[in-house]
Amino acid sequence: xxxxxxxxxxxxxxxxxxxxxxxxxxxxxxxxxxxxxxxxxxxxxxxxxxxxxxxxxxxxxxxxxxxxxxxxxxxxxxxxxxxxxxxxxxxxxxxxxxxxxxxxxxxxxxxxxxxxxxxxxxxxxxxxxxxxxxxxxxxxxxxxxxxxxxxxxxxxxxxxxxxxxxxxxxxxxxxxxxxxxxxxxxxxxxxxxxxxxxxxxxxxxxxxxxxxxxxxxxxxxxxxxxxxxxxxxxxxxxxxxxxxxxxxxxxxxxxxxxxxxxxxxxxxxxxxxxxxxxxxxxxxxxxxxxxxxxxxxxxxxxxxxxxxxxxxxxxxxxxxxxxxxxxxxxxxxxxxxxxxxxxxxxxxx
Amino acid sequence: xxxxxxxxxxxxxxxxxxxxxxxxxxxxxxxxxxxxxxxxxxxxxxxxxxxxxxxxxxxxxxxxxxxxxxxxxxxxxxxxxxxxxxxxxxxxxxxxxxxxxxxxxxxxxxxxxxxxxxxxxxxxxxxxxxxxxxxxxxxxxxxxxxxxxxxxxxxxxxxxxxxxxxxxxxxxxxxxxxxxxxxxxxxxxxxxxxxxxxxxxxxxxxxxxxxxxxxxxxxxxxxxxxxxxxxxxxxxxxxxxxxxxxxxxxxxxxxxxxxxxxxxxxxxxxxxxxxxxxxxxxxxxxxxxxxxxxxxxxxxxxxxxxxxxxxxxxxxxxxxxxxxxxxxxxxxxxxxxxxxxxxxxxxxxxxxxxxxxxxxxxxxxxxxxxxxxxxxxxxxxxxxxxxxxxxxxxxxxxxxxxxxxxxxxxxxxxxxx
Numbered sequence: 227x228x229x230x231x232x233x234x235x236x237x238x239x240x241x242x243x244x245x246x247x248x249x250x251x252x253x254x255x256x257x258x259x260x261x262x263x264x265x266x267x268x269x270x271x272x273x274x275x276x277x278x279x280x281x282x283x284x285x286x287x288x289x290x291x292x293x294x295x296x297x298x299x300x301x302x303x304x305x306x307x308x309x310x311x312x313x314x315x316x317x318x319x320x321x322x323x324x325x326x327x328x329x330x331x332x333x334x335x336x337x338x339x340x341x342x343x344x345x346x347x348x349x350x351x352x353x354x355x356x357x358x359x360x361x362x363x364x365x366x367x368x369x370x371x372x373x374x375x376x377x378x379x380x381x382x383x384x385x386x387x388x389x390x391x392x393x394x395x396x397x398x399x400x401x402x403x404x405x406x407x408x409x410x411x412x413x414x415x416x417x418x419x420x421x422x423x424x425x426x427x428x429x430x431x432x433x434x435x436x437x438x439x440x441x442x443x444x445x446x447x448x449x450x451x452x453x454x455x456x457x458x459x460x461x462x463x464x465x466x467x468x469x470x471x472x473x474x475x476x477x478x479x480x481x482x483x484x485x486x487x488x489x490x491x492x493x494x495x496x497x498x499x500x501x502x503x504x505x506x507x508x509x510x511x512x513x514x515x516x517x518x519x520x521x522x523x524x525x526x527x528x529x530x531x532x533x534x535x536x537x538x539x540x541x542x543x544x545x546x547x548x549x550x551x552x553x554x555x556x557x558x559x560x561x562x563x564x565x566x567x568x569x570x571x572x573x574x575x
Numbered sequence: 576x577x578x579x580x581x582x583x584x585x586x587x588x589x590x591x592x593x594x595x596x597x598x599x600x601x602x603x604x605x606x607x608x609x610x611x612x613x614x615x616x617x618x619x620x621x622x623x624x625x626x627x628x629x630x631x632x633x634x635x636x637x638x639x640x641x642x643x644x645x646x647x648x649x650x651x652x653x654x655x656x657x658x659x660x661x662x663x664x665x666x667x668x669x670x671x672x673x674x675x676x677x678x679x680x681x682x683x684x685x686x687x688x689x690x691x692x693x694x695x696x697x698x699x700x701x702x703x704x705x706x707x708x709x710x711x712x713x714x715x716x717x718x719x720x721x722x723x724x725x726x727x728x729x730x731x732x733x734x735x736x737x738x739x740x741x742x743x744x745x746x747x748x749x750x751x752x753x754x755x756x757x758x759x760x761x762x763x764x765x766x767x768x769x770x771x772x773x774x775x776x777x778x779x780x781x782x783x784x785x786x787x788x789x790x791x792x793x794x795x796x797x798x799x800x801x802x803x804x805x806x807x808x809x810x811x812x813x814x815x816x817x818x819x820x821x822x823x824x825x826x827x828x829x830x831x832x833x834x835x836x837x838x839x840x841x842x843x844x845x846x847x848x849x850x851x852x853x854x855x856x857x858x859x860x861x862x863x864x865x866x867x868x869x870x871x872x873x874x875x876x877x878x879x880x881x882x883x884x885x886x887x888x889x890x891x892x893x894x895x896x897x898x899x900x901x902x903x904x905x906x907x908x909x910x911x912x913x914x915x916x917x918x919x920x921x922x923x924x925x926x927x928x929x930x931x932x933x934x935x936x937x938x939x940x941x942x943x944x945x946x947x948x949x950x951x952x953x954x955x956x957x958x959x960x961x962x963x964x965x966x967x968x969x970x971x972x973x974x975x976x977x978x979x980x981x982x983x984x985x986x987x988x989x990x991x992x
Contacts, residue, residue: 353822354803364751365776368784381791383801386823389752 237334239289240326242296243319243406245342251297258422261298264288266428268295269302273432276318277311277439280500283322303414305421306432312414320407327399332359335398339366343405350392353385358392362401367391370404375474451490455561457554458543459535460484467499476530476538479517480554483529486518487555529554589982592989594624596942596979597914598649600921604941605642608912609924612773614638616659616673620907621650622916631907634663651916654907657771659778667905674778677785678908679792680900681739682767683732684709694727694954727954727984728766728918733935740768741930743894746792747772750823760925762935764915768925769900769908786902793896794889797824799882804828828885831892836873837861848884849876914941919979946978947971948987956980 238247268286275281286292303312327335339345346363371379385392421429463481485495492514499510519526532552535541551557619633635641657678661671697710700721704714710724747753757774790796802825836857844854853876860872900906909922921941925933937959950966963977981987
């Protein structure tokens with residue numbers, strides 16, 4: 227495929243993860259030592275913004291710099307090898323792509339899905355009053371939709387016909403987000419050779435960035451909640467959150483209300499969520515304040531009872547103590563009690 | 576355990592008797608054994624008569640090798656993996672999973688049928704409480720969980736299972752776009768059917784993705800609101816009887832509703848949770864108006880139907896599969912053409928295209944000859960064209976398949992001359 231080196235397509239700037247963009251980059255035949263400072267700066271900048279806000283904004287005006295900074299950032303990340311940072315970066319880049327894809331015509335979305343990810347995807351049609359711009363083979367749908375836990379993403383709640391799921395442009399972009407995220411994760415996790423010495427200062431700088439933002443990136447458990455005293459269901463939610471998985475509405479509510487009730491401050495909860503996932507800060511803050519009783523009905527919510535958690539599939543690996551209690555908070559109180567029986571009481575909670 | 580012969584009795588002569596018949600079958604008819612495609616990538620497992628335990632992690636390069644093994648070992652039951660492995664004989668963690676067929680299990684045990692009260696019975700191993708019908712999870716008398724079941728294969732139960740299998744095939748073909756050419760249906764030789772989908776496109780599905788397919792087939796987590804069946808606006812009015820055929824669950828629910836409304840009496844409609852006024856409307860117009868007009872009446876009721884009613888309709892329209900077989904990507908499943916140790920009947924390929932006409936009581940008969948048995952008690956049953964029983968404390972010489980069925984089900988003991 228002929229590539230015009232001097233005038234790369236603007237689309238490559240928007241979608242640097244595509245196969246066409248990768249071909250353009252390899253067509254340039256650059257070596258690591260050829261990378262201009264401009265490119266390295268922009269790569270660093272991509273990573274920095276991902277750490278701070280889980281975001282990647284439009285950067286350089288130079289298309290070539292912009293495109294090359296993406297694989298460069300991935301190379302830097304794979305050298306640093308920090309799993310949390312990699313997850314955060316993959317999320318930031320895929321969110322950016324999602325926002326851009328939503329605004330593109332369906333034909334572009336279909337092209338990217340087909341060429342870069344090998345999806346079996348086609349043009350949709352109007353059914354009843356709704357437009358479904360795309361139809362996607364159920365296997366591609368399942369691979370990406372099973373990590374989203376909202377009821378509207380359950381296959382049973384979709385129009386599925388002849389092997390294809392009917393989707394709007396927005397929904398297709400949302401599924402692409404998952405696929406893009408996975409692709410970036412895979413690329414970042416590939417071990418690279420020893421870092422060239424010229425890059426050493428850059429690597430050091432990124433490591434320092436991680437160090438400075440440690441609290442932000444959810445490396446520490448909120449101080450006041452005693453992790454070891456959490457019931458298995460809450461521990462599972464907590465771990466899932468930090469493994470970068472999406473929580474169901476019920477799961478999110480359970481975790482938040484649990485933390486609120488064991489005395490974790492609202493600010494810390496917002497940070498916890500923000501650190502691990504793609505939650506919109508404003509929305510998260512609103513939800514936390516609502517559950518804490520500072521908004522709406524001024525009622526402080528408690529987590530659901532064990533029975534309700536069972537129905538919603540939040541209850542996992544119940545242990546012996548679980549058999550004696552009916553509410554996750556009773557579990558916590560008892561466990562804290564037994565953990566600190568002989569020692570000092572924890573400061574809070 | 577393979578045989579339903581009770582533990583704690585002297586089983587040796589009974590076991591030898593059955594094994595001898597199985598041995599004859601594998602000596603003469605091992606060509607009936609139909610190994611799955613890519614035999615060299617499959618794990619095989621067998622239950623042995625004597626040890627009564629599963630021998631796993633076996634592998635064979637050719638069907639001849641497999642046939643020879645069956646002939647020499649004579650297992651009571653034989654299985655193969657639904658998965659493909661690069662090293663099928665290794666321990667689970669080093670097998671190298673390459674993919675798996677998409678398999679479904681439809682078991683009469685999981686489908687409620689009225690005849691179970693006639694031919695099934697359970698007994699609590701702890702307190703001895705006993706009753707007819709499907710077994711409870713815990714004994715209602717002593718609250719313990721050790722329950723012994725006695726089941727029977729009956730035409731009505733297996734017919735119901737077949738209907739569910741046909742519903743499943745319909746869903747896989749219509750909704751999932753899978754070809755009947757890639758589907759194989761097998762009668763398990765006991766109480767159900769297995770459906771294997773052997774297509775490239777499903778091989779790489781992981782367990783979570785397979786669970787989602789299970790939920791779809793069962794209609795679990797289905798929300799009628801999300802199918803716009805409760806809006807009561809012009810949108811739902813757009814449904815036409817003719818063009819609801821290809822929209823997956825949305826049309827299945829609408830069709831289910833039409834069916835119920837067209838055929839149910841007043842009480843059945845009330846049982847669905849419909850309001851009196853709606854029932855009156857339906858019964859009032861049903862006989863008098865044309866089909867199209869009646870369809871409009873029903874469409875007008877969409878918004879009055881609550882989620883409980885939709886759930887019931889979904890349940891009637893779903894295919895009742897057993898969930899574990901489909902989601903387990905390392906599962907062993909019965910090998911076609913081998914004998915089922917619970918019955919002496921053979922696992923047999925039931926053509927998907929002609930499933931409706933498949934007669935398990937004829938096709939699964941494998942053993943030839945005659946045997947004399949003492950029958951304690953057995954309900955009436957049919958094998959091939961012949962009807963047997965009911966029996967009560969009698970000695971009989973029966974065609975071998977019938978005699979072995981009774982022995983395997985613990986209803987009779989061999990009379991060894």
